[in-house]
Amino acid sequence: MREVSGMYQWVRLQRTIFQLVGALLLGACVVACERGEQDAESDAPVASAPPQPYVAPDAGLIKNPSFSKVGEKIASWSTLQHAGEASFAxxxxxxxxxxSRTGAQPWGMVRQRLSRDDTKPLQGKTLEFSAELxxxxxxxxxxxxxPTGLRVMVKGVKRGAPxxxxxxxxxxxxxxxxxxxGEIPWQRYALRFKVPADTEASHVFVELGIMLASGGSLSVRGPVLQEVATSDTANEIQ
Structure with a gap:
């Protein structure tokens, strides 16, 4: 009987050991599987946020800042190039x-002109012309x-001139x-200028231009013309 009882205890001990080993192996397998799932999740590509639609700033004194067309022409803007065969689209x-440059002429541009009537109430003030290019x-x-970029020209009759x-x-x-x-990403550029006061000049008008003078293409959006404080004269032209 003692031999049978001892054999029985030995069998129970072996069974307990097998159960413990099995439980440990099962636990290790679960941990490994969880780690594998975490690694797979971390390796999965992260979806990037969709690009936000462009919102143009307040155009201020600019007419037709969205470059809308009337027929085949861009309203309130004129297109021009250096003399010769058509070289720009x-x-x-x-x-x-x-x-876009298509031929040999050295420059092409779009231009908006502020008439004398438009400019008269602005005389003596500092303005900023900007656009994203x-x-x-x-x-x-x-x-x-x-240079390819923004241009400003102020014209008129200087006081005292014939x-x-x-x-x-x-x-x-x-x-x-x-x-x-090469490729140049979107960036806002600006020019500040003072419109001569009526004591300095008469019959004043302003021309705002965006010029392409290289091969390739130039894109423009969000043009702005606004009055700025005279105390801030960065990039101001006289």
């Missing part, structure tokens, strides 16, 4: 105007003769885009 879609520029047509001479350029400047070749 102008396309407007979704609030973005794109100038992006570009894909190439050296296909050689080195640029002018009337027979007519209007003259009173101030001009440009703000070049940040790069001369």
């Amino acid at each position: 102008f396309a407007a879609e979704g609030g973005v105007l794109t100038i 992006s570009a894909s520029l190439t050296g296909e047509f050689g080195a640029a003769l002018d 009337a027979m001479l007519g209007t003259a350029i009173l101030a001009t400047s440009e703000q070049a885009i940040a790069g001369t070749e």
Whole structure:
């Protein structure tokens, strides 16, 4: 009987050991599986947030900031180029105007002119002309003769000048885009300028331009013209 009882206890001990080993193996398997799932989740690509739609700022004094067309022409803007054969294409879609160079003439641009009546209440004030620009520029047509970017020109009759001479350029400047070749991402550029007071000049008008002077293309969106405080004269032209 003692041998049978001892054998029985030995069998129970073996069974207990097997149960403990099985439980440990099962626990290890569960932990490994959970870690595998976590690793798989961490390796899964994270979905990026969709790009936010562009919201143009208040255009201020700019007319037709979205470059809408009337027939085949862009309302309130004129398109022009250096004299000669047609060398630039102008396309407007979704609030973005794109100038593309197609020929040998050195520059093409879009321009908005503030008439004398538009400019008269602005005389003596400081204005800022800005726009967001992006570009894909190439050296296909050689080195640029002018900078690609924003341009401002103020014209009028300077006080004391002979009337027979007519209007003259009173101030001009440009703000070049940040790069001369390659892909240039969207960035806002700005020019500040003072409109001569009526004691300084008469018959004053302002021309705002966006010029492409390289190979490739230039895109524009969100043009703004606004009055700024005269105490802040950064980038101001005289």
